[in-house]
Amino acid sequence: MTNDITQVQNLVSQFVRGMIRTGMLMFGSIFFLFRLNTRFGLIALCAFPLIVGCMGLCLTKANPLFTRLQAQLDEINAILQEDISGIRVIKACICEGYEKLRFGKANGALVCTQLQMLTILTFMNPIINILIYVVVALILRVGAFEVAAGAATPGVIMAAITYTTQLLNGIMGLTMLSQNISRGFASWKRVKEVLHTEPQLQDGSFDGQTEQHGKIEFRNVSFSYPGSDRMALKNINLTILPGETVAIMGATGCGKSALV
Structure with missing residues (x-):
């Protein structure tokens, strides 16, 4: 649960800083692309829904794994805490082999979940990069016709590519931020469950005053x-x-x- 609280704290701090920086990069880049050439801005704007859709699809598949990962991480921490606090009892009862097997099983499950999550996220970044580079190629293609027709200069084309690169940096930042947000929300759900749990044992009406004795x-x-x-x-x-x-x-x- 300590890991979940830390994840929620990181979520809040990274969300504020990341959204400000990412928003300025992305909307600023698209705005200046429109100022340079309307066609350049439309190319970038048409690719934006595809990028967001790809990101949403990958995160939808990864979100259940984030929740499972946090639970497995808590299980490993609990095993370590029990083993360290009860190490004398473990040695006295010769249970080292059992504890190694228990920790290995929990650690193997954590590694398996982590690999599944990273596999999904690994496909997300190349696909987004491909879409961005397609945008760059289209801008170069349209820009070549614009230069040939005398409607634009090579300097305008280079400026458009620079703004597209800034847009790429903003999208990469949004990708990293979305991963942290997904993991933070998984932790927040677990913390909220603990905060809203009703205790099974309720206080009685005994005031502590009694003269009765019994076994x-x-x-x-x-x-x-x-x-x-x-x-x-x-x-x-x-x-x-x-x-x-x-x-x-x-x-x-x-x-x-x-x-x-």
């Missing part, structure tokens, strides 16, 4: 957390007499907190 007794008590198929406690029998002190010991994740 605590468990008889074949079993317990599992909501949504889990694994039993945290199974057939527990326990008797605690008044004034008696009981120590609960065991490995990490064996159900000590659930018993309390």
Whole structure:
């Protein structure tokens, strides 16, 4: 969850800076292309929906992978935290092999998801570059006719190519920003779920004042957390007499907190 909060913070800061910079580059380039030559501006403007559509298609396929990636990253961090905090218990119980296998399985799933996401995003940048270079080629083609007809000069053509290059830089910035926004929104959904979760245990009306004394007794008590198929406690029998002190010991994740 710490990773999700960091992603949300990065999303806010990068969104503000990126949108200002990218917007100035893209709209400024198209504006000056129209001022140089209306045909040049129309060529760039017609290619813009294709570029945005390609970007949207790739991000639509990558968005579910962002959510899965954050969950798998949290799982790896949880395993590391458990292993480091319970390293003495792991060594005492000779569970090093099991913990290596558990971490390797979680890390392999993370690598697989990361590769799938990068494969999708890897296709996005070349396709966008191809579209931009098609725009440059069309501007050169139209510009050649304009120069031959005396309606434009070579300097105007070079200026149009420069503005198209600036437009390319803006689109590349928008591509990187969209990837960060998609990952940030995946993290925001997970953070929002935690913030809006209603606790299963509610405070009672006990005011702490009582004169009654009695023992605590468990008889074949079993317990599992909501949504889990694994039993945290199974057939527990326990008797605690008044004034008696009981120590609960065991490995990490064996159900000590659930018993309390």
